Amino acid sequence: MRKILVVGAGQSGLQLALGLQSHGYEVTLMSNRTADEIRSGRVMSTQCMFHTALQHERDLQLNFWESQAPRIEGLGVSVAAPGSWSEGPAARAIDWVGRLDGYAQSVDQRVKMAGWMETFAQRGGQLVIHGAAVGDLDYFSRAYDLVLVSAGKGELVSMFERDPERSPYSEPQRALAVAYVHGLGPRPEHPEFDAVRCNLVPGVGELFIMPTYTLSGRADILFWEGIPGGPLDAFQGVKDPNQHLALTLDLMRTFTPWEYERAAKAELTDAGGTLAGRYAPTVRKPVGRLPGGGLVLGVADVVVANDPITGQGSNSASKCAAAYLASILEHGDKPFDEEWMGQTFDRYWNTAQHVTKWTNAMLAPPPEHILNLIGAAGQLQPVADRFANAFNDPADFENFFYEPAKTEAYLAEVAGGPAA
Incomplete structure (x- = not known):
């Protein structure tokens, strides 16, 4: 029985750990938080997952919330008339909605990751609650056939070298601000089906609105992406969740009044329902070297971190986990050497490169x-x-x-x- 260590309990790490477990591998999962800590913590992402990514979950029978989460059947785009907000209420120059062939869904990662982590432990997986440092991995790596690093933040990421040819940006391209709310009304046009709404405000940024399933049931996510230094880059230093929501709504009133109209009764789902930050989109080399000479393979946003402007983070994480799982299963009992690690990443990059190219294009005017x-x-x-x-x-x-x-x-x- 091959022994595999997965460090990081997000979409990709948990999906991969559960997938390996179902095929009889001896899997250890390291998380820096317990399931209860995740569930009672702050929201982590917006995670609208489209059909292919959802199917990877279904294939592993991990789609536990599919019947409860809203079915997102469309994706709409609105574009504000340039400069219209400076002369009064902003006006739409473009407004349409496309229908999806297969529905999308969003499940709050606090719900999903906590649930998946508990499932992993119930199925006999070894769950270690410990924030891993490079030194820890150096020690652990000798006991495992393969170490996978799917913790996308912190010290571990520094083991993976930035790939300058695939990383055109060295600075964050958007300031991000998320709020989970109850009480958002439907769009008056097409109220009969749920859709993700992408509102583009030229020269200012973007507002995304999507239905989701959270700890308290059906909700909606309000997600501002602001060009750094612009009027949407206003959330740094805002610590109070209610102040964060008030600012979100105030910006909607100015830049997307057609969305603000349905937000009169919006209130936060919970005190942990807001998130703000920024990061530079980065592609890294997939193999990390430990001080003792061991090798580790980077997973999902450890190696390909795109800006969330195209909503691909959890989709890419699911696709990465599926590609890596297939590569591990096909490899049998052969050693997981550097050549195999490179080929395994290349298999994922075949799809990830399209996400990176498109995302970087959408960040530019x-x-x-x-x-x-x-x-x-x-x-x-x-x-x-x-x-x-x-x-x-x-x-x-x-x-x-x-x-x-x-x-x-x-x-x-x-x-x-x-x-x-």
Whole structure:
């Protein structure tokens, strides 16, 4: 029986640990918090997961909350008319919603990670509650066939070298602020189905709104992404959760009044329902070296950390866990050497590279052909639907998003006329 150590109990670490456990591996999971501490703590992410990522959970029979979580059937995009907020209430220049082929869902990670951790322990897994340092891993690594590091923050990440060729940004590109709320009304248009709402405010930032399932049931997430130094970069130093929500709503009133209209009764789900911070999007080399010569393999956002502007964090974590699980199972009883680690990461990078390329493109001011594409989606429903479904499969953006000629040809094809 092969012995594997997983350090970090997030989406990827837990999914991988439970997957390995189900195949008879002897798995030890290290977490710096207990399940109860996670459940009673602060929200960790926005985690809207699309069909492919959800299917990886279903394949392992880990979709415990699927019947309770709202089914997100669409993805809408609104664009504020540039500068309109400086002359009075902001106005929308673009507003549409695309339908998803397979529904998306969001489950508060406090609910999911606590539940999965308890399941891992109930199934006989060894759960170690301990904040791991590099020195700890140096000691533990000798007792395991493979050590996987999925703790995306703190000292352990420093073992993994930044890959400058794949990391165009060295500074945070957005200031992030999240609030989980009850009492948000439905959008007056399409109230019959749930949708993620992406509100783009040119030169200022973005507001994302998504239905979720949290400790107290159905809720919605309000998520501001502000360009650093701009008017949305206002949450640093805000410690009081109610002040955080008041600021969130105040910014909605100014920049997205069409969303603010349904927020009159919004109140925080709980005292831990807010989160603020920022980080630089970074791709790192996948193999970390321990002082004693041992090697560890980085998982998910340890090695590929994208800005959450495209909502891909938990999706990528699920896809990474699925790719790594397949590689481990296929490898049998052969040693997990550096060559295998590199090949295993490359298997994940085949999908992750599309996420990184798209996310980095969305962080930059949009070029004219992208504005044309987003505008055309308001008149051509197939364009809106394809854009929405590319959140599930970002590789599809290669076919119609990045190059002006491909975008033009695609729009001409959908409109039924020749390209200009």
